[in-house]
Amino acid sequence: MPRSNSPDGADRPPSPDRSDSRDRPDRPDRPDRPYHHGDLRRAILRAALDVIAADGPSALSLRDLARRAGVSHAAPAHHFKDRTGLLTAIAAEGHALLATTLTEADDLRDAGVRYVRFAREHPAHFQVMFRPELLREDDLELTTARALSSERLRLAVSTARPEFGGADPRLAGIAAWSLSHGFATLLLSHNLDAVVGDRDPEDVFRTATELLFPSTAR
Amino acid sequence: MPRSNSPDGADRPPSPDRSDSRDRPDRPDRPDRPYHHGDLRRAILRAALDVIAADGPSALSLRDLARRAGVSHAAPAHHFKDRTGLLTAIAAEGHALLATTLTEADDLRDAGVRYVRFAREHPAHFQVMFRPELLREDDLELTTARALSSERLRLAVSTARPEFGGADPRLAGIAAWSLSHGFATLLLSHNLDAVVGDRDPEDVFRTATELLFPSTAR
DNA sequence: GGGCAATCTTGTCAGTGACAAGTTCTGGCT
DNA sequence: AGCCAGAACTTGTCACTGACAAGATTGCCC
Numbered sequence: 001m002p003r004s005n006s007p008d009g010a011d012r013p014p015s016p017d018r019s020d021s022r023d024r025p026d027r028p029d030r031p032d033r034p035y036h037h038g039d040l041r042r043a044i045l046r047a048a049l050d051v052i053a054a055d056g057p058s059a060l061s062l063r064d065l066a067r068r069a070g071v072s073h074a075a076p077a078h079h080f081k082d083r084t085g086l087l088t089a090i091a092a093e094g095h096a097l098l099a100t101t102l103t104e105a106d107d108l109r110d111a112g113v114r115y116v117r118f119a120r121e122h123p124a125h126f127q128v129m130f131r132p133e134l135l136r137e138d139d140l141e142l143t144t145a146r147a148l149s150s151e152r153l154r155l156a157v158s159t160a161r162p163e164f165g166g167a168d169p170r171l172a173g174i175a176a177w178s179l180s181h182g183f184a185t186l187l188l189s190h191n192l193d194a195v196v197g198d199r200d201p202e203d204v205f206r207t208a209t210e211l212l213f214p215s216t217a218r
Numbered sequence: 219m220p221r222s223n224s225p226d227g228a229d230r231p232p233s234p235d236r237s238d239s240r241d242r243p244d245r246p247d248r249p250d251r252p253y254h255h256g257d258l259r260r261a262i263l264r265a266a267l268d269v270i271a272a273d274g275p276s277a278l279s280l281r282d283l284a285r286r287a288g289v290s291h292a293a294p295a296h297h298f299k300d301r302t303g304l305l306t307a308i309a310a311e312g313h314a315l316l317a318t319t320l321t322e323a324d325d326l327r328d329a330g331v332r333y334v335r336f337a338r339e340h341p342a343h344f345q346v347m348f349r350p351e352l353l354r355e356d357d358l359e360l361t362t363a364r365a366l367s368s369e370r371l372r373l374a375v376s377t378a379r380p381e382f383g384g385a386d387p388r389l390a391g392i393a394a395w396s397l398s399h400g401f402a403t404l405l406l407s408h409n410l411d412a413v414v415g416d417r418d419p420e421d422v423f424r425t426a427t428e429l430l431f432p433s434t435a436r
Numbered sequence: 437g438g439g440c441a442a443t444c445t446t447g448t449c450a451g452t453g454a455c456a457a458g459t460t461c462t463g464g465c466t
Numbered sequence: 467a468g469c470c471a472g473a474a475c476t477t478g479t480c481a482c483t484g485a486c487a488a489g490a491t492t493g494c495c496c
Binding site: 252254279280281282291292295300301 | 451452453454455460461462
C-alpha cells in the first residue's frame with residue numbers, strides 16, 4: 001500500500017534547500033532527511049484525514065501517522081499533545097470549514113445542501129466533529145469554531161421563508177439540522193447506497209426535502 | 219467506581235448451586251468461583267453496553283470486560299471471537315430490537331418517535347448499528363436482523379398518508395429516516411442539549427416534525 | 437556567537453487485541 | 467457407572483499502541 005510519492009516514501013515538504021543533502025552524512029544508518037520535517041503538523045493532519053476518511057477515527061494511530069510522515073513515533077505529540085488533541089484540532093478545522101460554506105448559503109434549503117456537500121467533501125472532519133467522547137471539549141479553538149458554525153446555522157434558519165414564522169425558530173432549526181445531519185450521516189455510513197444508486201446524492205437530498213418542505217419557493 | 223454488586227466484585231450469575239463453594243478448595247490463591255461462569259456471554263454483553271453507552275465504542279476493551287465479569291482476559295474471545303465480533307453481536311441485537319418496536323408502530327410519525335425512543339433507550343446499540351467500519355458486515359445474524367429492521371422501516375413509510383402518493387416512496391423513506399436518524403444522533407451526542415433543555419426529547423421531536431409534516435392527521 | 441525555545445529522537449512502561457496451547461468442566465452416549 | 471468429545475475457560479506470549487521522560491538537533495533572535 002503506497003502511502004506517499006516522495007522518494008523515501010515519507011510525506012515531506014520540499015526540502016528547504018540545504019545545499020544538497022548529501023553534504024551531511026550524519027545519521028549514516030538513516031535515509032538522510034533533515035532533522036526538522038518542515039511542516040509536520042500539516043503532514044500529520046493530512047495523513048490523519050486520509051485514515052479517518054477510509055477507516056474511521058478508531059483506525060487512527062499516532063505511530064502510524066508518524067511512520068507515514070517519516071518521523072519518530074513521538075514527534076506528533078509535540079504538535080497535538082495526544083490522540084485527543086489531534087482529533088480536537090480536526091474537529092475545530094471542520095467547524096471552521098463548515099461555517100465558511102454555510103455563510104455563503106442564500107437559503108435554508110441551500111444551507112442544507114451545503115451541509116450535505118460538506119460531509120461528502122470532508123468526510124473525516126464530519127465524522128469527528130460531533131463525537132464529544134473523542135474530543136477535548138474545553139479546547140478554546142474548538143469551542144470558538146463550533147460557536148461560529150452553529151451561529152451560521154441559526155442564521156440560515158432565521159432567513160427561512162415565513163412558513164415557520166409562528167413556530168419556535170429553534171424547533172425549525174432542529175428539524176432542518178436533523179434532516180441534513182441524518183442524511184449526511186447515513187450517506188457517509190453507506191446506509192443509503194442502495195437507494196441513492198448512481199444518482200448525485202445532493203440531488204437526492206434536494207428532492208427528498210421537497211417532500212417535506214413543499215417547494216413554494218419556486 | 220463500583221461495577222457490580224456481587225460479593226467478589228465480579229458480575230456473575232447466582233452460582234448454580236454446587237453444594238457450597240467452600241467444599242472446593244482448589245484454586246487456593248483465587249476467589250473461589252466456579253471454573254465456568256455460567257452466563258458469560260450475557261455478562262460480557264451487558265458490561266459492553268454499559269461502557270459504550272457511557273464512553274462510546276472506542277472505549278471498549280475486551281480485557282476490561284473480562285475483568286468486570288471476573289474471568290480471564292481471553293475468555294470473551296470464546297464467545298465473540300474478537301472485538302469486531304462483539305460489536306457485531308450488539309449491532310444485530312439492536313436491529314432485532316428496533317425491528318420489534320417498529321412493528322408496533324401504527325403510523326409513520328409514530329415510527330419516527332419510536333425510532334428516537336429506541337435510540338434513547340438503547341444508546342449503545344444505536345451507536346454501533348450504523349458503523350460499518352466497526353462491524354463484520356458479512357455476519358449472517360447481522361445481515362438478517364438488519365434486513366428485518368429495514369423491512370419494517372419500509373413498511374412504516376408505505377403506510378404513510380397519501381401526501382407522498384405521487385412521490386417515490388423510497389425518497390419519502392429517506393426523508394423520514396434522515397429526520398429521525400439525525401435527531402436521534404444529535405440527541406445522543408449531546409448536540410441538542412441546549413435546545414431541548416428539560417423538555418421530553420420525544421415531545422420536541424414530535425413538535426419539530428409537525429413543522430415538516432403539517433399535521434393533517436390531526 | 438551565544439543562548440534559548442521549538443522541534444524532533446530515543447527509550448521505556450503499562451495496556452490492549454489476537455492467537456496458541458493447555459486445563460477444567462458438562463452433557464450425552466453406551 | 468464410565469468415558470469421552472467438545473464447550474468453556476486459563477495461562478502465556480507477541481506485536482502494537484499511547485503516553486511520558488529525557489536527551490539531541492536546529493533555527494533564530496539579540
